[in-house]
Amino acid sequence: MHNITVALDAMGGDFGPSVTVPAAVQALSLFPELKVVLVGDEPSINTQLNQLGYQRSARLEVRHSDRVISNSEKPSFALRNSHDTSMRIAIDLVESENADACVSSGNTGALMALSRFRLKLLPGIDRPALVTALPTVSGNKTWMLDLGANASVDADSLFQFAVMGSALAEQHLGRKPKVAILNIGAEEIKGNDLVKRCAEMLTQTRSINYIGFVEGNELLHDAADVVVCDGFVGNTALKACEGTAQLILDKLKAKLTASTWKGWIARILFSDLITEVKSLNPDQYNGASLLGLRGIVIKSHGSADISALVHAIGEAVHEVKRQVPNHISDRLEAVLLERQY
Amino acid sequence: MHNITVALDAMGGDFGPSVTVPAAVQALSLFPELKVVLVGDEPSINTQLNQLGYQRSARLEVRHSDRVISNSEKPSFALRNSHDTSMRIAIDLVESENADACVSSGNTGALMALSRFRLKLLPGIDRPALVTALPTVSGNKTWMLDLGANASVDADSLFQFAVMGSALAEQHLGRKPKVAILNIGAEEIKGNDLVKRCAEMLTQTRSINYIGFVEGNELLHDAADVVVCDGFVGNTALKACEGTAQLILDKLKAKLTASTWKGWIARILFSDLITEVKSLNPDQYNGASLLGLRGIVIKSHGSADISALVHAIGEAVHEVKRQVPNHISDRLEAVLLERQY
Missing domain, CATH: 3.40.718.10 (Isopropylmalate Dehydrogenase)
Known part of the structure; x- marks a missing residue:
C-alpha cells in the first residue's frame, strides 16, 4: 500500500x-x-x-x-x-x-x-473548473462543473470542462459517462451562443459520449453523468437546489421535533425520512475538486x-x-x- | 364594476x-x-x-x-x-x-x-422579460425575472428588468420593494461584468430600493421582493428549485401512499406537510407575465x-x-x- x-x-x-x-x-x-x-x-x-x-x-x-x-x-x-x-x-x-x-x-x-x-x-486547459458530485434520486451521482471558478467562459473552455468531467466520472464509474450541457428548456430558445457552440464541438467529438441538453429541473434526476455549464449558472443552480432542499428539510424537522404526541410518533417511525431527504441535498457532500x-x-x-x-x-x-x-x-x-x- | x-x-x-x-x-x-x-x-x-x-x-x-x-x-x-x-x-x-x-x-x-x-x-424598454412570483418560506412572494425570454442580456436590459419588477411588485405590496441582483456567492468572485455594471447603475438610482446581491440558495427565503438575472440563469435556477422540490415531494408521497400501517400513520401525521411543501414549489403557481x-x-x-x-x-x-x-x-x-x- x-x-x-x-x-x-x-x-x-x-x-x-x-x-x-x-x-x-x-x-x-x-x-x-x-x-x-x-x-x-x-x-x-x-x-x-x-x-x-x-x-x-x-x-x-x-x-x-x-x-x-x-x-x-x-x-x-x-x-x-x-x-x-x-x-x-x-x-x-x-x-x-x-x-x-x-x-x-x-x-x-x-x-x-x-x-x-x-x-x-x-496542457490543453485554459481555465480550471470547480466540480462536485450531485446526489441523484436513484442513489447515483452527477458530476457538475463549473461551480464558480469562472464567472464567464467561452465555448472552448466549456468543451474542456466536458472532457475533464468525463475523465473524472469515468474513473468513478468504470464506463464512458453520459455528458450533457445545462441549458434552458423552451424548445424555441435553445440557449445562448455559448451552449450552442459547445454542443456543436461535443457532437463532433466521438470520444465523448455527448447526449445533448439537460434542464435545471433534471439535475438530481439521473439525466446525465456529467453536466457542464459556466460557473455563474452552475453556482446559482447548485445553490438553488441546496436552498430548496434545506427549506423543506427545516419544515420536516419541525414536524419531527414537535413536543406533541404527533411529534413523538413521527420521531419514532419516520426519523429515516430526514436521512433520505438530507441525502438529496448536494450541500451534504463536502469537497469540490479544482480540475x-x-x-x-x-x-x-x-x-x-x-x-x-x-x-x-x-x-x-x-x-x-x-x-x-x-x-x-x-x-x-x-x-x-x-x-x- | x-x-x-x-x-x-x-x-x-x-x-x-x-x-x-x-x-x-x-x-x-x-x-x-x-x-x-x-x-x-x-x-x-x-x-x-x-x-x-x-x-x-x-x-x-x-x-x-x-x-x-x-x-x-x-x-x-x-x-x-x-x-x-x-x-x-x-x-x-x-x-x-x-x-x-x-x-x-x-x-x-x-x-x-x-x-x-x-x-x-x-418606451425605454429594449427587451421584454418573463416574470413570476416565487413562493417564500414565510408565505410571501419574490418576483423573479427574467425567466427565459432572453438567453443573454446587457446591463441596460438587466437594469430595466429591475425597474419593471419593482413596478410590478409595488402594485402587489403597496410599498417600495427591495430589489436584488442574483449573483454567485464567493466574496472573492463577485460575479461577471453584467451584474457588476447593473449593480452600479442600481446603486445610483434612488427611486429603486436596491439592496445588493442575493445567491441561489436565498431565492425562496425572503431575501428580496424582486430578484433580477439574465434569462438563462433565471430559467435554470427556477427549474433547479422546482426539480428539487418535486423530488422530495415524491419521496414524501411514497411514504404517505404505502398501504402499510406506517403508511396509514404517515397519512395522519404528514398530510399537511405535503401541502406545505407543495406550496413552496414554484411550479404550483402557473402564469408568468411578459413584462x-x-x-x-x-x-x-x-x-x-x-x-x-x-x-x-x-x-x-x-x-x-x-x-x-x-x-x-x-x-x-x-x-x-x-x-x-
Whole structure:
C-alpha cells in the first residue's frame, strides 16, 4: 500500500484548528494509507492535538506557518501576499511533491488563484473548473462543473470542462459517462451562443459520449453523468437546489421535533425520512475538486464541520488513488488528436 | 364594476380545448367582472362547451381561427406564418383594444415574438422579460425575472428588468420593494461584468430600493421582493428549485401512499406537510407575465391543467386591475428622469 500524503490548510474555514485538527485525526483513523501534514499556527494545532489526547505518530506532521489568508482578501491581493500563509505552504507541498493533494476550507478565490499560479494548468486547459458530485434520486451521482471558478467562459473552455468531467466520472464509474450541457428548456430558445457552440464541438467529438441538453429541473434526476455549464449558472443552480432542499428539510424537522404526541410518533417511525431527504441535498457532500491543474486541490466549504471536512479529505484520497490529473491529461490528448484529424 | 376581457388562446398547450374551455368556464364563475374570448377551432370549442352543459352568455365569446402555431415551430417561422392562428388573433384582440389581456399556453418563443411584434415594447424598454412570483418560506412572494425570454442580456436590459419588477411588485405590496441582483456567492468572485455594471447603475438610482446581491440558495427565503438575472440563469435556477422540490415531494408521497400501517400513520401525521411543501414549489403557481409590452400577455405552462390555467387567467385579471403596463411606464419615466439629472 502506497502512502497518500494530504496537506491540510489547518487555518482555513470558519473554525480553523478546532475543526481541521479533529478532522485530520478522524481521517487518519478512517484511511490507513493516509498521512496528513497540518499547515498552520503550530501552538494552536498542538493545543488541539493535546485536547484530543492524540498519540503523535509519523502519519501526522505539523508544519508551522505564521500567516493566514483571510476570507475577505481579494485573490489578486492574496496572490501577491501569500508568503508564509498556511494555504500557500499547503499548495507548495503539492508543487514540490511532498504532498499528493491539498485540502483547504479557506478563501475560494485565493485558493484558485494560488493553485493555478503554483501548480500550473494541464496542457490543453485554459481555465480550471470547480466540480462536485450531485446526489441523484436513484442513489447515483452527477458530476457538475463549473461551480464558480469562472464567472464567464467561452465555448472552448466549456468543451474542456466536458472532457475533464468525463475523465473524472469515468474513473468513478468504470464506463464512458453520459455528458450533457445545462441549458434552458423552451424548445424555441435553445440557449445562448455559448451552449450552442459547445454542443456543436461535443457532437463532433466521438470520444465523448455527448447526449445533448439537460434542464435545471433534471439535475438530481439521473439525466446525465456529467453536466457542464459556466460557473455563474452552475453556482446559482447548485445553490438553488441546496436552498430548496434545506427549506423543506427545516419544515420536516419541525414536524419531527414537535413536543406533541404527533411529534413523538413521527420521531419514532419516520426519523429515516430526514436521512433520505438530507441525502438529496448536494450541500451534504463536502469537497469540490479544482480540475485542470497539475496537482490535486480540494476546496471544502468554509462552514464545514468535522465530518464534512473528513469527507473532503476522503475526496482527496480518492482522487490521488485514481490519479485524476493524469487521467484528464490522457483524455485531453486523445480528444485533441481526434479533433485534429 | 368594469368588465375585464381576456382573450384566451383556446388551442395552446398540450391539451387544447379540453383544458382551455373548462378553465374559461371556471374562471368566469370565479371572477364576476371577467369576460372571456375563446380563440380557436369553433367546432372543438363548442363540443367542449356542450359537454360542460354551459349556458351561453355574453360573458363568453367564441372567435374562430383556422390555424394553430405548433410547439415545435421556430419563433421566426411562427412570426412569418402567424396569419389566422389562435395565438395571433388573441394577441391582436389586445392590440385592437378588444381585449385587456391575452393568455396562452402555447409555444413560448412564438408568444414572445408575436407579442413584441404586435403590441410593441414600452418606451425605454429594449427587451421584454418573463416574470413570476416565487413562493417564500414565510408565505410571501419574490418576483423573479427574467425567466427565459432572453438567453443573454446587457446591463441596460438587466437594469430595466429591475425597474419593471419593482413596478410590478409595488402594485402587489403597496410599498417600495427591495430589489436584488442574483449573483454567485464567493466574496472573492463577485460575479461577471453584467451584474457588476447593473449593480452600479442600481446603486445610483434612488427611486429603486436596491439592496445588493442575493445567491441561489436565498431565492425562496425572503431575501428580496424582486430578484433580477439574465434569462438563462433565471430559467435554470427556477427549474433547479422546482426539480428539487418535486423530488422530495415524491419521496414524501411514497411514504404517505404505502398501504402499510406506517403508511396509514404517515397519512395522519404528514398530510399537511405535503401541502406545505407543495406550496413552496414554484411550479404550483402557473402564469408568468411578459413584462415590457404595451399590453398584458400571460404565458401559461404548456402542461397546465384546468386549475393551473384558471390561476393564469386570474393573474391576467389582477394585472388588468392593477394596470401593470401603465405603472411600469410611470416608473420608467421617473427613473429615466432621475438618471438624466
